């Protein structure tokens with residue numbers, strides 16, 4: 001028994017003097033404490049709004065009078081639209097109903113703490129002012145004004161962290177060649193033009209940082225073979241130099257494993273957090289920062305015909321499920337070409353907001369559940385004044401009014417309903433408690449019980 005104890009002590013002692021693993025590997029030179037400070041707001045936030053907005057909102061999922069299968073923002077690829085034809089959409093993009101203050105308000109009222117908007121999607125069209133191309137909202141559309149800067153300003157006013165999405169794959173830039181025969185359309189770089197495109201990206205990112213000052217850079221479209229992990233490190237270092245506190249997702253490099261989104265384990269890949277897409281990991285992952293991005297219907301960019309909306313119950317339970325596993329929920333809206341967030345999205349976000357109004361204490365700044373699995377729902381936990389509080393989110397209300405909570409990590413001190421504060425009696429029972437609940441569930445979607453431990 002002696003040797004392992006010494007070994008553990010040695011590892012602990014060393015971890016105090018050595019910088020983190022990431023710092024050793026070269027792509028990130030900060031210490032663990034510096035990294036924790038940089039990631040703090042993002043880890044506490046737990047809930048953000050994704051916005052996919054661009055020229056694809058004009059066709060809204062249909063081309064030549066026919067509905068095009070697949071996600072709306074991919075229509076240029078799915079309908080195999082030539083660049084010069086697709087470009088004409090810019091002439092029809094005039095979002096006169098755009099109200100950035102209202103968008104920020106919708107996010108805030110839903111309980112979202114940050115917002116990530118497309119600055120450029122795979123189609124290459126830019127929603128911000130930049131002299132690097134004429135293919136941007138200022139130069140190419142009747143609207144003629146930067147769309148992101150006023151939103152960034154509104155977000156700052158309303159206490160929402162403003163963040164931007166940026167696609168590495170670009171179907172419009174002349175350095176890239178669309179390979180239409182492939183479903184996911186990985187582009188090739190035209191002979192000798194990679195450096196030109198890398199410079200283009202850097203100049204655009206610089207414009208974006210100068211005009212909008214985003215807190216997160218959310219890359220995507222990193223999978224074409226011409227783009228390498230080394231390129232990702234170069235972009236990452238460039239951004240951290242321009243803005244040391246910026247947070248960058250793992251799609252800046254080549255680490256992510258498909259739609260699971262978490263990094264492959266074979267090397268230390270660049271990026272600050274993992275990006276599961278349209279899925280929630282089965283369990284939490286100790287020490288890994290991750291964010292699940294998900295749609296509210298079946299598309300990211302607006303599609304007029306997509307009415308397959310998830311229920312408010314599903315959205316709220318997804319948020320809880322993700323928080324219980326230590327992740328963030330980035331929930332998408334796809335505004336119309338006129339500049340409106342679709343009403344079904346607004347209604348559902350308002351419902352999430354009502355739940356958050358009463359229960360957000362169990363979400364913001366909460367840590368992953370101490371339990372492996374509970375048949376009745378999901379849990380989160382926090383340290384408050386040096387003691388642990390566990391938040392039990394009850395999805396399935398027990399018919400007998402008894403909520404079994406086995407395997408408590410400490411002695412219980414008391415329990416109450418988080419909304420309203422009604423005290424609940426509890427019985428200690430083999431290593432856990434059984435909590436007596438009211439006969440009727442106060443919130444059919446998720447009732448939260450705050451369970452305090454003595455330490």
Ligand code: H79
Nearest residue numbers: 052071073074184220223257258259277293300
């Ligand atoms: O912006 C939204 C979508 O347009 C974009 N990501 C979200 C956030 C996106 N969704 N799906 N796709 C892109 C399709 C890409 C799928 C794949 Fe792959 C690319 C399959 C194979 C190559 C991803 C990367 C999975 C494996 C590698």
